[in-house]
Amino acid sequence: MPQTHIRPDVVALLADVDWHGRRDEPPHRRDGRPFTLAEQRLLSTITPEEGAAARQQIRRENEWLDEVDAMRDDFVALVRKYLARLPKNAVVADAIQIMTDEDYAEYERLVPIVTAQDTLEYRATHGNSTEHLTGPTED
Template sequence: MPSSVRPEVVLLITKLDLNHPDARKRPYHRDGRPFTRAERDLLTTFTPEEKTAAIAQIQLEAEWQRELDEMKNAFVDLLMKYFAKLAKGSVVSDAVAIMTDEDYTEFERLAEIVTAEDTLEYRALHEGS
């Protein structure tokens, strides 16, 4: 039996910005763009199964973002542990040079997922929130 869930409809539902100030009048994408007429027409045809699939997808994306945020924080924490031992103005390669084997393995794992620049920017924007 073919699936009754249309991926394009699920995607539209997941892109809805329900907090947009004008959301009661028309649907908006999370990036602020209003839905096109074709998107609005398609959105009005969603089924309960598609709504359920969209909710599940939104939950998966939220969990993925939480995990990514945790990895970014772990990456920064790992580097800061070594920067605390180094002179002001040191760079990542200085910290890597004095890491234990165990920490270096963790550094390599996390570095594939996040970069120091992205992570430090993230911490600067979200520290204390």
């Protein structure tokens, strides 16, 4: 069975399309920026395999977002547990000071994850080991 060639740049573009936009407008990115004419032309050349790869990437990103949302909930619950023990005007720094070593370690683990703005920032914080986000790579 011949191997198909999947162009990562096409997959990345396709995964960034705002599918909720109006059909009578040129495609644009999820952040609202329009694709350039060259990018629009490139999008028109996608293969079925690239479309499938983009759908997989979107699914993985959604799973990652769900995972981060759950970690944010855990983070808030952890901090609230300690804020509840403090006076009304207490701040997170006050809560950190009374955390157990175990809870502080969990706080330290969660902070960079729940405060990351996007996947790239998460990757920068946690290194390049992102197989759980993007799946295994083939050479």
